[in-house]
Amino acid sequence: MTRLAAHGVGLEVPPGWEGRIVRRPSIHPAEQPRAVVHVASFPLPEARGDFGVGVTELMRSGDVFLTLFEYGPESLGTPLFAPVGIPQLTGAIFGSRRLQRTLPGQLGCQLFFTTDRRPFCLYVVVAGRLHLRSALAQVNPFLETLDLSR
Amino acid sequence: MTALVVVETVVLVLLVVMVTGLLRSHGEILRRLHALGAGLDPDAVDAPAVLRPRGDLARDHAGLGPAADLAGEGLHDDAVSIPVIGVRHRTLLAFLSSGCLTCRGFWDSFARPATLGLPADVRLVVVTKDAAEESVRVLRDLAAPDLAVVMSNAAWEQYAVPGSPYFALVDGSSARVVGEGTGATWAQVQSLLVHATGDEEDRRGSSGGGAAATEARIDLELLVQGIRPGDPRLYGSTGVPAS
16 A cells, blocks of 8 residues: 555555545635545546546546545534544445436445544545445545544 | 975866866766766757666566556645556656756657557656655646656656656556666657567567557557558558558
């Protein structure tokens, strides 16, 4: 596994997977720059939307794409981010209607949570229902390697 | 007075020795840069290929050596990890730098990926040294927006890169470097790809790779000669594709 760390995020990229930790510049002066993580089981294009625009279109059967998106402190304490701690995934939370962009054969899930007073959204896309179980067998151990403490 | 003359003479001799040493060292550096295809003479860009096997490194009999995944910084304040082993494709690692004049041609070529003629199973990744040894601002100007770039001194050490530009072709399934070398132009690097592909087929046996690999190698050989799909030379005197 390859260890990556930047912008208050640490993680171990699974073998054969690709990872990026970027920092989105703030648009408003009062806004803080936010960390965005992209991890995929296939080569990532350089032009990527935060939630996979430009990426999920390239996915082939069995591919997995994951985004971890940090929100600003204004989101702390809101009901959406009430769950505490990095989640673990189950097959039941995946669905084709949970995708940011619906593409044939793809399933997704989107989970909001707070850890170390940092609000995040975890968004995972799997290409092909048949591959969901094997995808979770790789994504869940990966989530256990996440270090989101500043 | 005599003592002063003696001291001056000694100082002069020392200076002559020092300048001679510096000139020799400078000459040696230029000679080695030229050998790497990074000479200062802009007219030397089209010099003959200097692609070569890495005889200076211990290699096992199975190939050119083990490969390693890439990890480092990107050009936009990001951390990057790119796998080259355990993947289905091959990866062409282009070791370039912001200050190397010969590299400029490659940066320009990489801005037009459609004209590179890379086989479909080859992914191009540029590897530079760490930000402390490069001008990140210059790199941002040089790198096309859709070009994967990793800044990693560790990768330069792992692949024993002697200088820029330098290229290594990694086969993801075998986790080995299957070809490496340097060149002054993209056409010369394409030649490296052709030889690496042919050598890999030989290593796997005549049946290794199958018809698709043979077709990819032939395509590359044609591309090196500047023959692209639709070229009339492919159709002989009849002007129609050969069956």
